[in-house]
Amino acid sequence: MSDKGYFGPYGGRYVPEVLRRAVEEIEAAFEEAQQDSSFQKELMRLQKEFIGRPTPLLYAENSSRFLKGADIYIKMEGLAHTGAHKINNAMGQALLAKRMGKTRVIAETGAGQHGLATAAACAKLGLDCTIYMGAVDVDRQQPNVATMELFGAHVVPVHTGSRTLKDAINEAFRDWAASFVDTFYIIGSALGPSPYPDMVRTFQSVIGFEVRAQLAERQLTPDALVACVGGGSNAIGFFAPYLDTEIPRLIGVEAGGRGPAPGDHAARMTGDGARTGIVHGYKSRFLLTEDGQVAPTHSISAGLDYPGIGPQLAALGRSGRIEFRRAGDQEALEALQFFARHEGVVFALESAHAGAAAIALARSLPRGKVVVVNMSGRGDKDLFITAPYFRPTEWAAFLRRELEALQNKEALRRQAPAGPEVHYG
Amino acid sequence: MDEIRLMAHLVAGYPDVSGCLAAAIGLVEGGASYLEVQIPFSDPSADGPAIQNACAQALAEGYSVAQALDFIAELHIRYPNIALFVMTYASIVVTPGVESFVRTLARRGVSGIIVPDLPFDADEGLDAACRREGTITAIPVAAPSMRAERLAHMAALGRPYLYAALRTGITGKSTTIDEETLRFLGACSAGGSRVLGGFGIRSHAQALAVRSLVHAVVVGSAFVEVISHANELYHNSPRARDEAIRTNLAHGVQELVSGPP
Ligand SMILES: Cc1ncc(COP(=O)(O)O)c(C=O)c1O
Numbered sequence: 001m002s003d004k005g006y007f008g009p010y011g012g013r014y015v016p017e018v019l020r021r022a023v024e025e026i027e028a029a030f031e032e033a034q035q036d037s038s039f040q041k042e043l044m045r046l047q048k049e050f051i052g053r054p055t056p057l058l059y060a061e062n063s064s065r066f067l068k069g070a071d072i073y074i075k076m077e078g079l080a081h082t083g084a085h086k087i088n089n090a091m092g093q094a095l096l097a098k099r100m101g102k103t104r105v106i107a108e109t110g111a112g113q114h115g116l117a118t119a120a121a122c123a124k125l126g127l128d129c130t131i132y133m134g135a136v137d138v139d140r141q142q143p144n145v146a147t148m149e150l151f152g153a154h155v156v157p158v159h160t161g162s163r164t165l166k167d168a169i170n171e172a173f174r175d176w177a178a179s180f181v182d183t184f185y186i187i188g189s190a191l192g193p194s195p196y197p198d199m200v201r202t203f204q205s206v207i208g209f210e211v212r213a214q215l216a217e218r219q220l221t222p223d224a225l226v227a228c229v230g231g232g233s234n235a236i237g238f239f240a241p242y243l244d245t246e247i248p249r250l251i252g253v254e255a256g257g258r259g260p261a262p263g264d265h266a267a268r269m270t271g272d273g274a275r276t277g278i279v280h281g282y283k284s285r286f287l288l289t290e291d292g293q294v295a296p297t298h299s300i301s302a303g304l305d306y307p308g309i310g311p312q313l314a315a316l317g318r319s320g321r322i323e324f325r326r327a328g329d330q331e332a333l334e335a336l337q338f339f340a341r342h343e344g345v346v347f348a349l350e351s352a353h354a355g356a357a358a359i360a361l362a363r364s365l366p367r368g369k370v371v372v373v374n375m376s377g378r379g380d381k382d383l384f385i386t387a388p389y390f391r392p393t394e395w396a397a398f399l400r401r402e403l404e405a406l407q408n409k410e411a412l413r414r415q416a417p418a419g420p421e422v423h424y425g
Numbered sequence: 426m427d428e429i430r431l432m433a434h435l436v437a438g439y440p441d442v443s444g445c446l447a448a449a450i451g452l453v454e455g456g457a458s459y460l461e462v463q464i465p466f467s468d469p470s471a472d473g474p475a476i477q478n479a480c481a482q483a484l485a486e487g488y489s490v491a492q493a494l495d496f497i498a499e500l501h502i503r504y505p506n507i508a509l510f511v512m513t514y515a516s517i518v519v520t521p522g523v524e525s526f527v528r529t530l531a532r533r534g535v536s537g538i539i540v541p542d543l544p545f546d547a548d549e550g551l552d553a554a555c556r557r558e559g560t561i562t563a564i565p566v567a568a569p570s571m572r573a574e575r576l577a578h579m580a581a582l583g584r585p586y587l588y589a590a591l592r593t594g595i596t597g598k599s600t601t602i603d604e605e606t607l608r609f610l611g612a613c614s615a616g617g618s619r620v621l622g623g624f625g626i627r628s629h630a631q632a633l634a635v636r637s638l639v640h641a642v643v644v645g646s647a648f649v650e651v652i653s654h655a656n657e658l659y660h661n662s663p664r665a666r667d668e669a670i671r672t673n674l675a676h677g678v679q680e681l682v683s684g685p686p
Contacts, residue, residue: 011546011631012549013541013544013547014515014544015542015544015568015580016471016541016566016568016590017541017544017567017568017570017571017575017590018471018543018570019564019572020544020569020571020575021570021571021572022570024572151512160474160477160478160481161468161477161481166468167468169468169470170468170469170470170477173470173471174470174471174473177471181569229574244660275520276445276519277515277516277519277520278515278516278519278542278543278549279468279516280468280470280513286429286516288516288520290520291489291490291491292466292490292516292517292518292519292520293466293467293516293517294467294468294516306567347452393644
């Protein structure tokens, strides 16, 4: 828990006055909801029935044997509904929005996973939903855009700035400044002005508490936990039960991208690319230029290329409780293949960064040690990135055939009059 | 006399180095009493689309904070009697260090700094640094959605200036002046601060409605749009463009200050 919104030197509530009241109202409502057993009961029901919790903890037997080191366990968070841990937070905040009497939800999204989760939660709870998404991301994540629209969300492409996640956050703040009377802003990671980092961690901590119970059932205690770190929500939720203990080792993995040159990665806690700054309402470590402009980043995974990191993770990195590593694009792809071949499990590209670090760590530890890696998402969503990489020729041919088929169908449709439309309700 | 005291806002580096100088000249010639120079930031989340795009375009051309500081120094030399304020975001201020940034501004003749995402009670030492310089002041930004106690607290700081954002939202759209707004402006000036009232004002008529409640009226987006328009019309002739920016802004300011001819 933060101390008045701060985690050591980081955190805070650096928002224009126009937004302060909206944030304070959320803080009060969140604290009340935490004490309210009917809210908690409803959230637990939705976690079970809608999200599909608990997600399994898989013993990666073949991988462990192959690596001749520690035992690897995979927290199968990607089996949660909509394919990633993002739904834990989206559902928690959407339920809070409803409790506050808000009728409309806004959210930002990069890869589309948080947008997807928010759109699903809003469809389920009957909330109007608008998702801001950078125009570049809209173009490269069409499958997620299509599904969000299927859930009834309005997906608004953002054409300003770098037209990616950070610009979608700015646009969501802009909307909120004019709409907070009836609108709740669901931030998708453990960052932003206080109380968001505390709130997001709380909703994501279900991951860590489940892991602890699942290990205890097998009479195991973990030696190390490994998670990828974009904004940091899956990591902080996974680590949550262990933040005040000395073991296990907690390892956060950032995107090493193409290499250490500025603009080629998104590493804020390793190397010397980051500075302490204030962006998006909180103080933390950011990738900034000398002038203080937010710097460009790169990662093969759209979920890890955010230029900042949640304030609590930054503070725990500084204090030494969390160790940070980086894994590059290539290492992530190799880890993705490794677990697919050995375990029949396809990691999301984000999570594959944690997978890469877990492989290296397991190799370096003796047998009998327990390493748990959080597979924050499953890899289905990345097909359009991984397929061109693993099978470029076949994939190109497939896309060409699909496009032709679609164009033929369009041509036919234009000739023949449309059939009757179906309406329900 | 129905003259309005005007604080004119412009984005440093937009549309480019010569264009923003032409803009400043036009604004002063038209009769602006104060200039508010925005130093572009990559993520200006409290600004509306017009200003945001202006900032993005300046940065896309590689415009730096150092260039903005040179621009400001030049304005101060040209117009030593026009008060110069700087508006920017926390990241631009804290990255070089608050103390050093404030000193740099003060040395270039800036008399006020506005940073909407540095709250007055968590300002990273902005106010203290300004006091040490003596010739520059930190200007807090109030909004109508503030709780009454907090607004009273802000007003009671008694800073020389207080910036009042008239609309619950962002710059760009227009303002209607109702009872609630009038009450808000009254609360802003309760501590004796001179209130700079802004966001959304576009016409002499609108400005007249708040004139007696504020020290100066701030106009931003409307002028940025004038610049954008000139920039589109004359994109292949920088000299004609700069001339259009200067004269159109001078007329725009004149009309805002004195009413339609
Ligand atoms: C599967 C997956 N893992 C991780 C992340 C990174 O976010 P965070 O660091 O908040 O968990 C994302 C973000 O989109 C994601 O989709």
